[in-house]
Amino acid sequence: MSMSTHTPSSAADDNYLHHGRGLKSWLTTLDHKRIGVLYLISVLTSFFLGGLFAMLVRTELLTSGRTIMDANSYNQSFTLHGAIMIFLFIIPSIPAAFGNFVLPVMLGAKDVAFPRLNLASWYLYVVGAVFALVSILAGGVDTGWTFYTPYSTSTGGAVVWLTMGAFILGFSSIFTGLNFIVTIHKLRPAWMGWFKMPLFLWSLYATAIIQVLATPVLGITLVLLVLERTFGVGIFDPALGGDPVLYQHFFWFYSHPAVYIMILPAMGIISELVSVFSRKHIFGYRFIAYSSIAIAIFGFLVWGHHMFTSGQSGLANMIFSALTFSVSIPSAIKVFNWLTTMYKGSLRLDTPMLYVLSFLFLFTIGGLTGLFLGTLATDIHLHDTYFVVAHFHYVMMGGTLIAFLGGLHYWWPKMFGRMYSEKWGRTAAVMIFVGFNITFFTQFVMGSKGMPRRYYNYPPEFTIYHQISTYGSYLLAAGFVLIAVYLIASLFKGRPAPANPWGAGTMEWQCASPPPYYNFHAAPAEHDPYDFSHLRYDESIDGYLPAPGAQGS
Amino acid sequence: MNALNTLLGSGPGAFLAQGGGSFWLPQRGTAIAGEVDSIFNFILWVSLFFFVLIVGVMAVFIVRYRQRRAGEVAASSVSHNTALELTWTLVPVALVIVIFTVGFRAYLKLTVPPVDAYEVLVTGQKWNWQFTYPNGYRDGQLHVPVDKAIRLVMSSEDVIHSFFIPDFRVKQDVVPGRYSKIWFKAEAPGEHVILCAEFCGTGHSDMISKVIVHPAGEFETWLEAAGGFLDKLPPAEAGERLTQSLGCNACHSVDGSRMVGPSYKGLFGSPRRLKSGDTVTADEDYIRRSMLDPAGQVVEGFDPVMPTFQGRVKEKEIAVIIAYIKSLSDREAPQP
Numbered sequence: 053m054s055m056s057t058h059t060p061s062s063a064a065d066d067n068y069l070h071h072g073r074g075l076k077s078w079l080t081t082l083d084h085k086r087i088g089v090l091y092l093i094s095v096l097t098s099f100f101l102g103g104l105f106a107m108l109v110r111t112e113l114l115t116s117g118r119t120i121m122d123a124n125s126y127n128q129s130f131t132l133h134g135a136i137m138i139f140l141f142i143i144p145s146i147p148a149a150f151g152n153f154v155l156p157v158m159l160g161a162k163d164v165a166f167p168r169l170n171l172a173s174w175y176l177y178v179v180g181a182v183f184a185l186v187s188i189l190a191g192g193v194d195t196g197w198t199f200y201t202p203y204s205t206s207t208g209g210a211v212v213w214l215t216m217g218a219f220i221l222g223f224s225s226i227f228t229g230l231n232f233i234v235t236i237h238k239l240r241p242a243w244m245g246w247f248k249m250p251l252f253l254w255s256l257y258a259t260a261i262i263q264v265l266a267t268p269v270l271g272i273t274l275v276l277l278v279l280e281r282t283f284g285v286g287i288f289d290p291a292l293g294g295d296p297v298l299y300q301h302f303f304w305f306y307s308h309p310a311v312y313i314m315i316l317p318a319m320g321i322i323s324e325l326v327s328v329f330s331r332k333h334i335f336g337y338r339f340i341a342y343s344s345i346a347i348a349i350f351g352f353l354v355w356g357h358h359m360f361t362s363g364q365s366g367l368a369n370m371i372f373s374a375l376t377f378s379v380s381i382p383s384a385i386k387v388f389n390w391l392t393t394m395y396k397g398s399l400r401l402d403t404p405m406l407y408v409l410s411f412l413f414l415f416t417i418g419g420l421t422g423l424f425l426g427t428l429a430t431d432i433h434l435h436d437t438y439f440v441v442a443h444f445h446y447v448m449m450g451g452t453l454i455a456f457l458g459g460l461h462y463w464w465p466k467m468f469g470r471m472y473s474e475k476w477g478r479t480a481a482v483m484i485f486v487g488f489n490i491t492f493f494t495q496f497v498m499g500s501k502g503m504p505r506r507y508y509n510y511p512p513e514f515t516i517y518h519q520i521s522t523y524g525s526y527l528l529a530a531g532f533v534l535i536a537v538y539l540i541a542s543l544f545k546g547r548p549a550p551a552n553p554w555g556a557g558t559m560e561w562q563c564a565s566p567p568p569y570y571n572f573h574a575a576p577a578e579h580d581p582y583d584f585s586h587l588r589y590d591e592s593i594d595g596y597l598p599a600p601g602a603q604g605s
Numbered sequence: 606m607n608a609l610n611t612l613l614g615s616g617p618g619a620f621l622a623q624g625g626g627s628f629w630l631p632q633r634g635t636a637i638a639g640e641v642d643s644i645f646n647f648i649l650w651v652s653l654f655f656f657v658l659i660v661g662v663m664a665v666f667i668v669r670y671r672q673r674r675a676g677e678v679a680a681s682s683v684s685h686n687t688a689l690e691l692t693w694t695l696v697p698v699a700l701v702i703v704i705f706t707v708g709f710r711a712y713l714k715l716t717v718p719p720v721d722a723y724e725v726l727v728t729g730q731k732w733n734w735q736f737t738y739p740n741g742y743r744d745g746q747l748h749v750p751v752d753k754a755i756r757l758v759m760s761s762e763d764v765i766h767s768f769f770i771p772d773f774r775v776k777q778d779v780v781p782g783r784y785s786k787i788w789f790k791a792e793a794p795g796e797h798v799i800l801c802a803e804f805c806g807t808g809h810s811d812m813i814s815k816v817i818v819h820p821a822g823e824f825e826t827w828l829e830a831a832g833g834f835l836d837k838l839p840p841a842e843a844g845e846r847l848t849q850s851l852g853c854n855a856c857h858s859v860d861g862s863r864m865v866g867p868s869y870k871g872l873f874g875s876p877r878r879l880k881s882g883d884t885v886t887a888d889e890d891y892i893r894r895s896m897l898d899p900a901g902q903v904v905e906g907f908d909p910v911m912p913t914f915q916g917r918v919k920e921k922e923i924a925v926i927i928a929y930i931k932s933l934s935d936r937e938a939p940q941p
Contacts, residue, residue: 123807196804202781203764203805208908290782296765297780331672332679339690361767361802362778363785366716370709377701381694388693391659394666396681401671409663416659420652423701427648427708429641429715433774436767436802500629500645502771504802507810511798582684589676596676 067469071569082167085567088153089467090174095149098140098181105133107529110491110522116509123508127194128209130506132184134197135214139221140181142452143310146317147263148173148228150459151256153467155232157560157567158250160241160576165234173227176220183217186210196506198307199274201288201299205281212281215274222267222274225313229263232256243578247341250558250581251334254341255320258348262309262316266352270306273299297362304355312351314448316344318455319386322411325458326390328556329405330397333582336389343382350379357426361435369428376426383419387412402554403477407458410485414450418443421496439499445492457484457535464539465553469566470546476538483531490524550595557581634772634797634818635789640711641774648704715775718788722756723749729759729766729779730912732808732865733852734799742832745850747799747816749791750824756788762912767803770816776802791818807910808865811855835921844929847922856911859933866911867904869929874936878905892927 068085078086108129112119121129152170156163164170187193187210195204195211204211236257240249277299279285286292288299327334334340356364356372390412399405421443424430434440465471498517503510510518552561558581563571579586587596626632629649633639670680725747726737736747749755759768761781768787769776777787791797801812819827835843848854848869856865877891878884880903885891894902896918899911918926 123810127804127807127809194806200765200804206764207806290780296782330670330679331677333682333684335683336685336690338685339694361776363780363783366713369712373709373712374705377705380701381697384697385690385694387659389690391662391666392689394663394670396683397666397670397679398672398677399667399670401667409667412663413660416656420655423648423652423704424645426701427644427704429708429711429774430645430648431708432712432715432776433641433645433771435776436769497629501626502631502769502798502800504769504800504810506804509810584678585682591675594675 066568067564067566068569069468069566080171082163082171083569084152084156084163084167084170085467085571087170087174088149088151091144091152091177092149092467094174094177094181095141095145098136099145102133102136102141103529103532105129105136107525109133110525112508113510113518114522116512116515124194125192126508127506128192131193131196132188135193135218136184137448138197138310138314139218140177140184142314142448143221143225144177144228145456146321146452146459147232147256147259147313148177148224150321150456150463151228151232151317154463154558154560155235155253155256156239157563157571158253158558158581159235159239159244160559160572161235161239162570162572164231165238166231169227169231173224173231176224176227180217180219180221180224183213183220187213187217198303199277200303201277201280201294201296202290204277205289212278215277219271219274222271225263226267229260229267232260233264236260241575241578247338248578248580251323251337251340251344252317252320252558255316255323255344258344259313259316261348262313262351266306266309266313269302270310273302273306276302297359297364300359300362301355304358305352308355308358309348309351311444311447312347314452316347318411318452319344321455321459321462322390322408323386324556324558325404325408325462326393327582328462328554328584329400329402329408330394331400331555331584332393332397333580333584334389335392335395336385337582339385340389343385346382347379350375350382354379357431360428360431373426373428373431377423380419380422380426387416387419400554401478402461403472403474403481404458404462404554406478406481406485407454407461410481411451411454411458413485414446414454414488417493418446418450421446433502434500436504437499438495438503438505441505442492442495442499445495450488450492454484454488457481460539462554463560464542465549466560466565466567468543468546469549470542471549471553472542472546473538476534480531480534480538483527483534487524487526487528487531491521491528492524494521494524547594550590550593552587552597553595555584555587555589555596557584557587631771633774634770634791634793634795634816635774636792637711637715637789638772638774640714644707644711647707651700651704716787718756718786719754722754722788724756724758725749727757727759727768727779728762729768729801729812730762730852731764731806731910732801732812733855734768734801734812734814735850735852738828738832740828740832742828743850744831745852746814748824748827748831749816749818751791751794751818751821754788754790756786759785759787764805765803766801766805766812769800769802770797771800772797773816778803791816794818794820807908808855835925840925840928841932842929844925844927844932847926848929851914851918853926866907869933871934871936873931873934875934877902879903880905880909889927892930893923896923896926 068083112121112126190210190213193209193211193214194207199215236253276287280287280289286294288294288296323334323340354372354376356368357376360369424434425443461477494517498514503514549565551564559576562576586599588599590597630642728735733745735743735745737743759779761779766779767776768779773789775787775789777785779785795818797816799814799816801809834846858864858868859870861868861870872887875887876884877887897913897915899913900909903909
C-alpha cells in the first residue's frame with residue numbers, strides 16, 4: 053500500500069481523509085474509517101433508490117386502479133423497494149457504516165482485526181448491488197422481497213439475478229460480522245473488560261453473532277431456489293415433489309433473526325446517545341448489555357410467527373407464539389432503561405437527541421403493536437394486512453432508520469470534521485417525525501379494518517386512508533431531501549468541528565475531528581465511557597474539553 | 606371472555622354478531638369474531654397504558670430536565686437500581702403470559718371446527734376462487750346457510766393464495782399440493798367480502814369474491830336450483846353463468862375493456878394476431894384450444910399467464926361457454 057509509506061506534512065493535516073489522495077487511494081484503502089465512509093456513501097445511495105420505489109408505490113396507491121403505472125410495474129416497485137431497503141440499506145447501514153468507523157476507535161485500536169476482509173466485504177456489497185441493479189434492467193422482479201415459492205419459481209423476470217445479489221450481500225454481511233467478533237475479542241485494551249465496553253459494541257457484538265450464524269441459512273435457501281428455478285430440481289415446488297412451506301421455514305429462519313441484525317445496532321446507538329445528551333451515566337448498563345444478547349438468542353427461536361396462517365401445525369403455532377413474547381421483554385427493559393437515564397439529567401435537545409426521542413416514541417408503538425401480532429387469535433386476522441406493514445415500518449424505519457439518522461448527525465462532525473446547521477437539522481427531524489406518523493399510523497387503521505398488503509386495487513372505503521398515507525410520505529421524503537442538502541452544504545461551508553462537540557465519553561471523541569490516520573498518537577487511559585464528570589464545556593469552541601487535571605487530558 | 610369484557614367496561618352484548626365495527630375493526634359476522642375483537646381491544650388498552658406511560662414520562666422529563674444553559678451538568682448520577690429493573694422485567698412477563706393465554710384459547714376455537722360442519726371444497730387459482738358443493742355444483746361465490754358451521758377444505762391449483770374473510774376474522778393460506786382447512790359459522794344473513802391475502806401476481810388484488818349467507822331454509826333451495834343450470838338454461842345464459850363461476854371474468858371483460866386477458870366482446874369470428882406472428886380466426890376450435898391449451902396460442906400484447914382447464918371442464922361446459930362468447934359478437938361464424 054502506497055499510503056502506508058506516506059508521511060504527513062504536519063500533525064494537523066494528518067487525518068484519514070487526507071492521508072493518501074485520489075480515487076485509487078480510496079478504492080484500495082484498508083483503513084476502517086475510509087471503508088466506513090465508502091459504506092456510508094453506498095448505503096445512502098441505496099436508500100435513495102429504495103426511497104424512489106417507495107414514492108412510486110405510494111403515488112400509485114393514491115387511487116384504486118391505475119394512477120401512474122400498471123399492476124405488474126406496481127408489483128415490481130414494491131418488490132424492489134423491499135429488497136433494496138432490507139438487503140442494501142438496513143442490514144449493512146449501522147454496522148457497516150458506523151460500526152466500521154467507530155468500533156476500532158471505541159476500543160482504542162488502530163483498525164479492525166482483518167482489514168483486508170473488511171475491504172473485501174465492501175466489494176462484495178458493490179457486486180451484490182450490481183446484481184440487484186441488473187435484475188431491474190433485465191426484466192424486473194415481482195415476487196416481493198420474500199421470494200415465496202412456488203410463485204418465485206414460476207413467475208417471469210430476473211428472479212435469479214436478485215436472489216444471487218442477496219446471496220452475495222449475505223457474504224458481505226458475514227465478513228463484517230466475523231471481523232467485529234474477532235476485533236472485539238482480541239483488540240480490546242487490557243483494562244477494558246466486557247462490562248467496560250461502550251454499549252454500542254455490545255449491540256454490534258450481538259448483531260455479529262446473528263450475522264455469522266443465520267446468514268448462511270439464507271444463502272443456502274436462495275441457492276436451492278435458484279437450483280429449482282433454473283434446473284427444475286424439486287425442493288419447494290409441489291409440482292416437482294417439493295414443499296412450499298419448507299421454503300418459508302428456511303427463509304424466516306434467517307429473516308427473523310435478520311430483524312435483530314437491523315434493530316440491535318440501532319439500540320446500541322440509542323444507548324450511547326441517550327446518555328451523552330442527558331449528560332448522565334447510562335442507567336442499567338448490565339441489563340441493557342444482557343438484553344442485547346438475550347434478543348440475539350431468543351431471535352433465533354421465533355421465526356414461525358411469520359407462518360401462523362401458513363398451515364403449520366397448531367402446536368407449532370402455540371410454541372412460536374409463546375416464544376415470540378419472550379423477545380418483547382428485553383426490548384421493554386431497554387426502553388425503560390433509556391427513559392430512566394433521562395431522569396434528573398441535563399437534556400441537550402440537539403438534533404441527535406431529537407432522533408433519540410423520536411425513536412423512543414416510534415419504537416414503543418412498533419413494539420406494542422407487535423403484541424397484537426404475537427397473539428394467535430388476533431394475528432390470524434391481521435396477518436398480511438397493512439397492520440403488519442405499519443408494524444414493521446414503525447420498528448425498522450421508526451426504530452432503525454431513525455437511530456441511523458441520530459447516529460449520522462452524532463458522528464458526522466467526527467467523520468468529516470464539519471458541523472451542520474443545527475436549525476435545519478432540527479427542522480428535518482420534526483418533518484420526518486410528523487411525516488412518518490401520518491404515513492404509517494394510517495396504515496395500522498386500514499390494516500386492522502382488513503386491507504391486505506401488496507394490493508394494486510383496493511375497495512373504495514380504503515381510499516381516504518391511502519391518500520392520507522401517501523401525502524404523509526411526501527412530507528417524509530421532503531425531510532430526507534432537506535437532510536441531504538444541509539449535510540452536503542456542511543462539507544463546504546460548515547464550521548470546523550471540535551474534537552468533542554457533544555461531550556461524549558467514548559474514545560472516538562478523544563481523537564481529533566476527523567481522526568488521524570492511526571486514530572491515536574498514544575493509547576487512551578482507562579475510563580468509564582459514561583462518566584462525563586471530567587469534561588468541561590468550552591464556549592469558544594462550542595464543544596467539550598477535558599477538565600484540567602482530569603484523566604485523559 | 607365475559608370477564609374480560611366486563612373488565613373493559615363494556616358488556617358482552619357489545620360483541621354480538623352483526624356488530625357494526627369500530628374505528629379499528631370491520632363489522633363482525635360471527636360470534637368468534639366478537640371474541641377476537643375483545644382480545645384486540647384488551648391488547649389495545651394494555652398498549653395505550655404503556656404508550657401513555659412511556660411517552661408521558663418522556664415528555665415530563667424533557668420539560669423538567671431540559672438543559673437551560675450550555676455546559677450544565679446532570680443533577681443526579683444514579684446508574685442502576687436492581688429492584689426497579691426487576692419490576693419492569695417481571696410486570697411485562699406477567700402481562701404477556703396473560704395475553705398469550707387468552708390469544709391461544711381463542712385461537713383453538715377459531716381453528717377447531719365442530720364435527721357436524723357442512724363441507725365445501727375451495728380451489729384457489731390465479732386469480733379467482735371456486736367453491737364446490739357436496740352435490741358437485743361449482744360456483745365463484747361462497748353460498749352458505751346461516752347458523753350452520755361451515756368447514757372449508759382448500760387447495761391451490763398454482764401458487765400460494767390466502768383465504769381471508771375480514772368480517773369473520775379468519776384467514777388461512779391455500780397451498781398447492783396440500784389441503785388446508787378453515788371454519789366459521791355466520792350469525793346472520795348477508796354478504797361479506799372474501800380476499801386473497803398472499804401475494805399471487807398480476808391480479809392478486811382482484812382475487813375477490815363474497816360469502817352470501819342465506820336465511821334459514823333458503824340455502825338448500827338455492828343449491829338445488831343452481832345445481833341443474835346447465836340443463837335448464839339456454840346455452841348462452843348457462844355459459845355466462847359458468848364463466849362467472851369458473852372465474853373467467855376475473856381476467857376477461859365482456860364490454861371490450863382490456864384486463865389481464867383479451868375481452869370476449871366481438872371476439873368470436875375476429876382475426877387474432879398471435880405472438881408467434883400467425884393470424885388465426887377465432888372460431889369454435891380456437892376458443893376450445895384457448896381453454897385446454899392456453900399457452901399454445903397467446904394473443905399478441907398479452908402474457909401467457911392463463912392456467913389450463915384441461916380435465917377441469919366437461920365437453921358440455923365448453924359448448925355453452927362457446928355459445929356465450931358467440932352471443933357477445935355480431936360476426937357470423939367464419940366460412941371455411
